[in-house]
Amino acid sequence: MSKGAAAPVISVEGLCKRFGEREALRGVGFAVRGGELVAIVGPNGAGKTTLLSILAGVQRPTAGTVAGPGSGRAAGWAPQQPALYGKLSVAENLRLFARLEGLADPEAAVARMLAQTGLGERAGERVERLSGGNRQRVNVALGLIADPPALALDEPTSALDPGQRERLWRFVGELARAGTAVLFSTHHLGEVRRHATRAIVLADGELLFDGTPARLIAATGGEHDFEGAFVAFLAARGH
């Protein structure tokens, strides 16, 4: 299944989010096309989770717009901590959310996600008995159950060991190759360099950079690796 790569699947304009006096997002705008793997990076409190949760419809923006290609939900969502029912099996979790999403054929969606995540053999196993890596795969699968054009992943690898991280990135890479736009936040900047096709840098709710990781390195003189370039970039802007 390949989704169109030309038209943006998400267009964000003038996005603002206030929590009382604090401004979590300030006029953020960008567009993402199908197949892009976009890393949202920034220091703690930059607004990464807020941005992803607005794209996923978990929170409402105070101002600004988020537009998708159709009338459906713009982005599927996989929160940082797996949002799953531990007492239900993998298949039961998938089936429940397929039904809640109102899919015409929930069983087909369950079969598709089991195949896509490679969890077919674990379909009947209770989620509470799965490893952290497999739980995260189910978490991502739930975000994809309605076949959204984009997927928002909030720090998907933060609780995973290196092997589990590698398997997850393989899976995410296949999604992107199949045409799904993937936006993810992370503090592992090595992952940005290796896997992201594009990086968006946020600090204090402001979008400071939007381009390829290589461009960010170049923007700081090309003397650093990505992590060094990121730190230098923020320091140059007072962060």
Added chain:
Amino acid sequence: MRWLLAKDLVILRRSRLLVAILVIYPIAIALLIGLAISRSPGKPSVAIVDETPPGQTIGVGGRRVEVGRYAEQVFDQVRPVRVGSREQAVKDIEDGRVLAAVVIPRDIAAKVSSGVSQGSVEVLYNGNALEQSLVQAQLSSALAQANLGFSEQIQRAASQAIGALIEGGNAQVLGAPPNMIGLSQIPARLRRLIARTPPGAEREQLRRIEAFATFANQNLGAARSVLATIGQPIQIRSTPIQGRRTPLNTFAVVVAVSVSLMFVCVLLAAGGLALEREEHVLARILRGPPAPGPPALLSREGLLAEKLLLAGACGFVLALAMLVGVGAFVSLDWSRFAGWLVALACGAVAFGALGVAIGALAREVRAASLLAFGLALPLAFLALVPSGAVAHGIYMAISAISFAFPFKAALQALDAAVNGASPGLGVSVAHLLGLSVLFAALARLGMRRLE
């Protein structure tokens, strides 16, 4: 909503320990409360040391009352254990075989008969402050009953002696002459004698005696009437102000079922909602479109309604099963069955609403469960505090708290449905529905915090 309901039922089925606790704990608590209410305190076990010689009597106006009658009156009020001596009684108390001992002294008859000093009995007891208080209260009541019974016998003897003086005849009074003339007959006989006596000093003397006899007859008659009423000067006639009287055992059933209904509904609703938060699923379920588009997977109101429905249905089924099960042992009016259903359903909804409010305010299952337990137990006990048992101000505060939570209203609704007690079912149901709306609104507000 039905898929979420089905999911919760699956999770419940797989949480066997939770289900066992949810069923067993409230039933155990309910049975304990029910037993405590339905069983009046048993008679205290008391050692009786009767030092009076057998057959000793107290003389009252020439009649005799056996001192042993006093001991019999005491025996009726307690579970008596006859012991031979004061020392043995003290040992029995110390060993815990009896709660207390009553020593009836050898000289009690002489003291009562003297008319100068009161007879007295000695009470011995042991234990901590609470036990002493309980034993003292029970014994005081028992001895007061015994005193009353014994004094009635003495009054009866005194009344009979006065009667013999007034009526005359062959009185069964010690030392009375046979065919004795009664005081009531003397004035008439004297008047006949006076009529036959010529005027003079002797006739005047007879007139004075006749006047005294008339006066004495009238006043002794009044004294007899007073003696007849003084034993129990005020009779007690009980009339319930509203509704019909609820038998204690069926009220205990109502309390037990209400407690179970509350525990299951409140705990399940609170825990169920908090579990969604704890599993981090809430945001996933409630997320809507970032821009105009399809609605959220489930609305916040829908989620609250689902938890309320699940908890209410489980509590309703358990409570109805309890009521029907108990109905096999306790006589219940089955013609009121429809009323039972209404009361249980409204109670379940109100408790469910309280539960979701707790679940929305507490962010995790443990906090929600603790809060639910911490609230439910005192609510049940406060609702059972009778008026007059505490100071007026405290009772008013208790009443206000009980009014603001659903337990008392549910108890009254079920009591009205099962026993026809007041206030009527309609009033209690309206109260429950009002509280349901209030707590559901609180839960909706609390959802913001939960998200």
